[in-house]
Amino acid sequence: MSARKRRQQQDGTYEVAGQWKLMWWKFKKHRLAMIALPIIVIMYTITMFCEFFAPALPLSRFRDFKDCPPSAIRLRDADGNFVGLHVRLKESVRDPVTFRKVFADSDQIIKLGFFVHGEPYRFLGLFDSDLRFFGPVEKGGEFFLMGTDSLGRDLYSRILFGGRISLSFALVSIAFTFFIGLTLGGISGYLGGFADTIIQRMIDLIMSIPGIPLWMALAAALPTTMSSLGKYLWMSIIMSLIGWTGLARVVRGKILSLREEDFVIAARLSGASHGRVIGRHLLPSFMSYIIVSITASIPGTILGETALSFLGLGLQAPTISWGTLLQDTQTVEALALQPWLLWPAFFIIVTVLMFNFAGDGLRDAADPYK
């Protein structure tokens, strides 16, 4: 028994602590999960307010800076004098050996600062603003933290805007998954019998078809004329049509084991309806397992969307997602000449890793009485 638990037991807080409080205590002990949670919150905050956090607009082109490599943020100029946060302006030069156009740092300085004014944007569709968290002090300064793409658009800004799509996509898809999995799993476990058999066979069926080819086929069947919002919604529905099976199994298993518990029988004898028994008594007692199952399926959804978009079968330009951004890296030449185009991959990996850590912590915490 840990020192804290002993202390809590002495002053009585352990006995009176509710289920959720016990879970939080247990979750806090998982160090990786405690690191992952704030990072996830930060990523969602930044991508949600990406207009404010991105130094440029995702579609604005810097025509003289196509395929420009990232510029390093510096504090001192070429002579070693302190000038504050800045980057050096890239200038186009010819490589003396290959005669290709390449970029090199010039002596000209672009000052950077916090809360600067840039190109105007509409904040979350609510009001107009031009305030930015971080960027070049002078409007339209050529500052590329992670380089530019072949059309001269700032990759870092595009990654933030793409993150909004990729990260929210996971949540939307999870919402559909939650709905289908809970309904079908609940019916399967609570009613049993014929309905149970049908639903279980359906799960077997879906699980036996390789996931990515099935996603690909369903996504390819979407009409090509569909709007980007429609595609976004339908893609998330497709993901959940295939992904609900895991959640349904968890829900069914839990309901089966709880169905015969005394408190459920008591509720039913007191005249509670099926809906009330499920919603008021059964659901809260295994909510934590549902949360674990859902967290565990978020990384898969993000990876699925990026893989499909990367292959040109998921979300498509002009929609920006981490997968569509990675489409630029499909050839070896592009990779060799513009390796910075792989930056979206870094964000994907970090996100998935963090969700895995958080999911692990939640799994430990889900059963706090152990």
Added chain:
Amino acid sequence: MLARYIIRRLLQFIPLLIAISIIIFVIIQLPPGDYLSTYIVQMKNSGTDVDQSYIINLTRQYGLDQPAHIQYFYWITNIVTKLDFGRSFQWQQPVSQILSERLPATIGIALLSLVVTWGLAIPIGIYSATHQYSLGDYIFIFLGFIGLAVPGFLLALGAVYVIFVNTGVSLTGLFSPEYVNAAWSWAKFVNMLPRLGLVVGIIGLSQTAGLIRQMRAMLLDELQKQYVITARAKGLEEKKLLWKYPIRLAVNPMVSTIGWILPGLISGEIVVSIVLSMPTMGPVVRRALISQDMYLAGSFLLIVSVLTVFGTLLSDIALAVIDPRIRFGGVAE
């Protein structure tokens, strides 16, 4: 007992196959327009005259003028009796021909990855469980997390980039350009090995990560059981104790993981082979889907699904053979 179990499983197998074929047929029908209208438009665009007798012939052969459920009947009968999967308008070839050229490589690579996955995961899982919380265990846990977090296509991109930058060799395709059309020879075989190894390694890694976790958890469970304590108390040598019971019991369920590993490996093969432009089904399926060449894409999906179900069936039977608890439990159910 065993025979009855196998028969029961085979009987469950048939409705599953029918359900899969119906789903695939629906997917084939999903995109607007059917094979014929696409074909006619294509012919008109290229300025060729549409051969009316050919159209009538196809219509009769696939029942394209009939309602959907009759069409399904034509479709599945053609597949089962004549191995006729329809035609690919994109390739202007029967689908079965394209499949016979490309599918064996896809399945071969997936099976090879399965062997590699098991070959790595079982020993590592045993090591991690017997050396819980050691440095090695933590290293494998970390690698496992990476394997789970980095999708196959990113690993492939990364590998191609690193190899290209360091050696100047573009490791895409199954052979270097000079060997692609060459006859099989020792040199061609050697040329294939690093490329094959790369594909198999990348596909296997993500599945290995999950399998290591499972093997580790399973063995840890076994090691906590009382018979292990008893054996230890009686002074049984640690190595003998480990191999005699816990490992055997923990490895058994591994056989049944085929059911979820195989679909994962095939999914992985498709994506990774597209990135590495392998001469397998991946690039073909992708192009077929982009141009909505649905007979080709659907047939592929049908075959791999049936093979997966069949693999699961085999693994269930294998499990029943080696583990009497399953056999008797299954019959008593």
